[in-house]
Amino acid sequence: METEVPCLDLSLPEHALSAQLRKACTDTGFFYVANHGIAEDLIEEAFEENIKFFALPEASKQDIIADENNRGWTPLSEETLDTENQTEGDTKEGLYFGREVPADSPEAAQPLHGPNQWPSPELLPEYKRVTMAYFEAVTALGMRLLRLLALALNMEPDFFLHMFQRPMLFLRPLHYIPRRSQPDQGIFAAGAHTDYGMLTLLKTDDAPGLQIWSHGRFVDVPPKPGAFIVNLGDMLERWTNGLFKSTLHRVITDGSRHRYSIPFFFEPDFDTRVECLPCCCSPDNPPRYPPTTSGQHLLDKYAQTHSGYDATSKHPTNLLTKAVSASKDTVDV
Numbered sequence: 001m002e003t004e005v006p007c008l009d010l011s012l013p014e015h016a017l018s019a020q021l022r023k024a025c026t027d028t029g030f031f032y033v034a035n036h037g038i039a040e041d042l043i044e045e046a047f048e049e050n051i052k053f054f055a056l057p058e059a060s061k062q063d064i065i066a067d068e069n070n071r072g073w074t075p076l077s078e079e080t081l082d083t084e085n086q087t088e089g090d091t092k093e094g095l096y097f098g099r100e101v102p103a104d105s106p107e108a109a110q111p112l113h114g115p116n117q118w119p120s121p122e123l124l125p126e127y128k129r130v131t132m133a134y135f136e137a138v139t140a141l142g143m144r145l146l147r148l149l150a151l152a153l154n155m156e157p158d159f160f161l162h163m164f165q166r167p168m169l170f171l172r173p174l175h176y177i178p179r180r181s182q183p184d185q186g187i188f189a190a191g192a193h194t195d196y197g198m199l200t201l202l203k204t205d206d207a208p209g210l211q212i213w214s215h216g217r218f219v220d221v222p223p224k225p226g227a228f229i230v231n232l233g234d235m236l237e238r239w240t241n242g243l244f245k246s247t248l249h250r251v252i253t254d255g256s257r258h259r260y261s262i263p264f265f266f267e268p269d270f271d272t273r274v275e276c277l278p279c280c281c282s283p284d285n286p287p288r289y290p291p292t293t294s295g296q297h298l299l300d301k302y303a304q305t306h307s308g309y310d311a312t313s314k315h316p317t318n319l320l321t322k323a324v325s326a327s328k329d330t331v332d333v
């Protein structure tokens with residue numbers, strides 16, 4: 001079953017786009033973006049390099065196993081996005097890259113900041129060049145969307161821009177193995193979850209599988225050639241007091257083929273204050289969440305779903321998505 005996920009044509013004038021964006025953000029929290037300006041060749045190259053990476057022998061991937069800054073390879077089944085409904089881990093592996101932060105920079109003292117771990121250039125000579133070019137291109141697209149988001153909220157267009165001086169940016173190529181998902185058996189390619197952060201810019205190959213929760217059921221969001229899929233995360237839902245939706249989603253595979261996707265998680269600077277926007281509250285609609293910061297929000301979300309997690313220490317697994325069990329909390333205490 002398919003649902004009508006709106007498609008924003010970025011070649012339209014901003015005033016038209018911002019109205020469409022507001023509707024998409026308040027209705028579905030998911031939308032396609034067409035005419036985004038990122039070269040198809042670059043996208044293709046990024047997928048080709050990742051297909052090569054995931055085909056490397058296990059030992060080569062182990063060499064760059066994810067570190068405490070969320071950078072590096074996460075093996076098959078390492079992540080269980082929906083602990084309530086899954087009987088095994090997600091049938092996918094991934095590779096995280098963040099904004100490059102040298103180990104000797106003061107920024108590296110913060111959780112989630114540090115140098116990247118790149119696949120060996122002897123094995124994959126083009127990997128770093130292509131991935132960095134792709135990273136830069138999706139960052140620029142994210143910046144364009146920030147302007148539109150501010151306009152969609154009837155705010156100054158540069159409202160969010162200054163919060164992205166040292167942003168937390170994570171690119172995470174994923175490889176789903178050809179394993180048939182069996183929801184009734186608790187086997188999922190990616191369990192149901194919402195994304196933690198502000199915005200996710202997702203490119204998938206042409207294999208279907210992504211589904212979003214809509215009107216009481218999961219519906220397909222098929223790949224659209226030439227378009228990105230963009231969704232809002234919990235941080236933006238919190239910032240807008242629930243006006244903009246962070247929608248539950250999952251991935252189901254039919255076992256017939258490999259599936260590759262590249263989500264890009266786009267989050268403001270660690271210290272950015274995330275407090276109900278004035279345009280999103282009123283005496284009748286008071287703020288539902290206390291103020292926090294971008295970094296603290298991500299760390300708290302993680303602690304909610306991982307018992308024993310110490311938010312003051314750096315920690316090696318996925319901080320950018322969360323299990324469904326905690327997805328619809330309304331008030332932080």
Ligand SMILES: O=C(O)CCC(=O)C(=O)O
Pocket residue numbers: 174190195202204209210249251261262263321
């Ligand atoms: O692979 C996909 O289509 C979706 C991945 C996703 O939802 C995530 O990584 O948060």
Ligand SMILES: [Fe+2]
Pocket residue numbers: 193194195200249321
């Ligand atoms: Fe997600």
